[in-house]
Amino acid sequence: MGLSKIEKFTAEQNEMAKLAKALGHPARIAIIQFLVKTKSCVCGDIVDELPLSQSTVSQHLKELKTAGLIKGTIDGPSVCYCINDVTWQKAKAMLGDLFESYVSTNSCC
Amino acid sequence: MGLSKIEKFTAEQNEMAKLAKALGHPARIAIIQFLVKTKSCVCGDIVDELPLSQSTVSQHLKELKTAGLIKGTIDGPSVCYCINDVTWQKAKAMLGDLFESYVSTNSCC
DNA sequence: AACATTTATCGTAAAATTACGATTAAGAGA
């Protein structure tokens, strides 16, 4: 069906999946890395940095924005993008907890 | 086109995206959480735990296995699944580094 | 006002994802 049955899972599981999914594309990883590295964060700079068309980059930015990982503010004719601190910390905490919840054991596999 | 241009990005970006993408579905988050919680990790138990059909769960397990996050060993007629320690630590480190690379600043947005 | 720049959206197409039932394959037990 192509549509995940999100109503069957917990809000936490859906939230974590949403955040992880937003990071589940190399272009979006590249965007995040670029935003972390440079504080400038003008949309055009991101487009120049990525090997993708302007419209495709715009689409990736939209997905990151929808997930809440970044935010954009209009700055004259251009748009200034940057990491959304609140959601970023939440993602860091949620995924960090998941990773730390596993402690290495030689139980079966 | 539906096919991401992975050849345009760095190996690191592709690796991080692959790992994040594997976690980008609530069912797969639920599987991971279950594997962390229980050490038993028999495939049938996972199927019983999730609100999805056996074939769908099998598909999700395959994706997690392809990403390297879990591994399965045949145990008689059933299969024992568990976290793949090596890749898990790698994912933890890579995504952890990404999250920590951002330091809160009130530069523009 | 006309024009240029910047970015979002629209339209489109190919491919991947999600999901399920049905079937197959492999091993355990009678």
Place this chain on the structure above:
DNA sequence: TCTCTTAATCGTAATTTTACGATAAATGTT
């Protein structure tokens, strides 16, 4: 051997994702 259990794979369908060019919207400039 035949049967049962378990799990992977196949076939199929709907939806989403990825990508691009073209167009539109918004702002700044001349």
